[in-house]
Amino acid sequence: MSHELSAIFMSSIQGKKIVLGVCGSIAAYKSAFLLRELQRKGAEVRVVMTPSAANFVAPLTFSSLSHNQVYIDMFPDRGHAASVGTWHIDLGLWADAMLIAPITASTIAKITYGIADNFLTSIVLALRAPLIIAPAMDADMYIHPATSSNISKLKERGIAVVKPEEGDLASGLSGVGRLAEAENIVSKVERFLENHGHDLVGKKILVTAGPTQEPVDAVRYISNRSSGKMGFAVAAAAANRGADVKLVTGQVSLETPRNVTREDVSTADEMLDAVSRHIGWCDALVMTAAVADYKVLNPPDRKIKKSEFGGNIAKIDLVETTDILQSISSKKGNRVFVGFALETDDVLENAAKKLKSKSLDMIAANNPQEAGAGFGVDTNKVTLLKADGSTEEMPVLPKYDVAMRILDEVKTLLKGGNT
Ligand SMILES: Cc1cc2nc3c(=O)[nH]c(=O)nc-3n(C[C@H](O)[C@H](O)[C@H](O)COP(=O)(O)O)c2cc1C
Structure with missing residues (x-):
């Protein structure tokens, strides 16, 4: 078995259903690479975008790559609504894991307080599977007490956080806030799924x-x-x-x-x-x-x-x-x-x-x-x-x-x- 193939067979992502959430960050384009990487490891991926995210990357990119509808609007125009229905619940139940990368300061705050005002945040509340988030934002937004206290609360709930990296930011400033490298995010998802393999069912x-x-x-x-x-x-x-x-x-x-x-x-x-x-x-x-x-x-x-x-x-x-x-x-x-x-x-x-x-x-x-x-x-x-x-x-x-x-x-x- 080649190295590449063994990597695929070994991955805890293999065969998993993953909801990939994308928020309104300049790093949103990196989600396309993440999607490809998750697929390469054998996952079936459905993409959910916040309405803000759609300003950064065209939903067509994600629907083409995932070969599936991209979920954005909670209330699409009426003709369309029948095909969407209660997908925010259904996707939450369908998923083996949800990864939100990048996640913005705003969406972090919303999920901390259970606000479900768009498709992505609604899924988070309906989700039964583990949630992994990878923040990306300006360094000042990241170290703001509101953001750091929200992230601490989410960690206490068992949500995995892939720490952003230090470096040059879109703002022209430099500091902590750059979306972690795709391979770090994917390996965190892998490790998290290994640990959340429901290995204590029945105990x-x-x-x-x-x-x-x-x-x-x-x-x-x-x-x-x-x-x-x-x-x-x-x-x-x-x-x-x-x-x-x-x-x-x-x-x-x-x-x-x-x-x-x-x-x-x-x-x-x-x-x-x-x-x-x-x-x-x-x-x-x-x-x-x-x-x-x-x-x-x-x-x-x-x-x-x-x-x-x-x-x-x-x-x-x-x-x-x-x-x-x-x-x-x-x-x-x-x-x-x-x-x-x-x-x-x-x-x-x-x-x-x-x-x-x-x-x-x-x-x-x-x-x-x-x-x-x-x-x-x-x-x-x-x-x-x-x-x-x-x-x-x-x-x-x-x-x-x-x-x-x-x-x-x-x-x-x-x-x-x-x-
Ligand atoms: C060019 C641009 C880049 C942005 N990048 C980020 C970012 O990286 N992280 C972040 O938290 N907010 C960023 N924002 C602000 C968010 O887009 C804004 O808070 C938005 O309401 C987030 O919506 P969402 O969380 O529903 O996606 C950016 C805004 C603009 C105009």
Whole structure:
């Protein structure tokens, strides 16, 4: 088999149905090359353009190359409408993946907020398959806080973003914003489809996330800095890979990932109750929640007066909370249990102890004091320690990528006879 042929047969794009979205950017002409490359790798491609995009490249280019109608108008003239109908839904269901390249700042903002005011943005809402976006824009538009915060939100939802490159821009300026090279975009699509090969279909995964809040009285509580982002990334990634996912979360301000069943809790006791109720259902448990080790003894259901705390050194009695993993250990059986160890000292030693004492199959150790790791940030730096004694130190990665790696291991552990 020639090198070229083997590349075609190896590609995860082979035989896939891909919707290629094109937005109103000077880079829109590059989509024609992308379309050819996707076809060369064996994909069936349908093209959707925003009305703005049609100012940059003639739709005829894409209809000729894709041998198909190009979808642009949500409401074409009446004579034409019958042939379009609810294609925005149908294409969303038809696709194995959607790639929007280039995507503009405007369309990024629209899909962040679920605005469906043209054919392309409507498909995004109806889409059941993974979405990959490749932004292209002026450097100032790209680094604008609105754009970067929108891109972060989309990443949290599990949307893959192909970072634009640095170089000369159409504006005559230079900076980050040039559409990534076609081969980088296509290889991202390839990798994304490999990971989203629905390899966890039929698996039931229970994920815990976020902090717990332990009431001091009716208005105060003790908590921690967990943002819930790691657990939400695990839930989003597992759902994207076809698993049935239940997410038990402490109080966080994050959107529920698509196709994930969410249960909100507040205290460690409530988290224990929820995990105990769902443990019998799952094949694998991934515990990313930062559960309080102590709770306040008998918090009153009224506000404690400042004077009642007893002088300038206030005392609150704390009692240990029930250890969730220990209390469900009898239910482990063949289930895969993955924990997280957040440590600032002797990180790996402490994580190894926790792995053993809690009979986990794997633990992800991280130190919130390391750059790019821990609470609140979109990245994490994790070392995986497995029960067989092997370890894997990962670089700083987006939390979604860390989640994907953890799920690769969960998949292997499940195959290894754990269920
Ligand atoms: C010549 C020209 C080039 C443009 N290039 C870009 C671009 O690369 N990225 C971008 O975000 N907007 C760009 N714009 C602005 C978008 O076309 C504009 O925001 C439009 O409303 C986007 O619509 P759409 O997102 O529906 O395609 C450009 C505008 C012009 C006139």
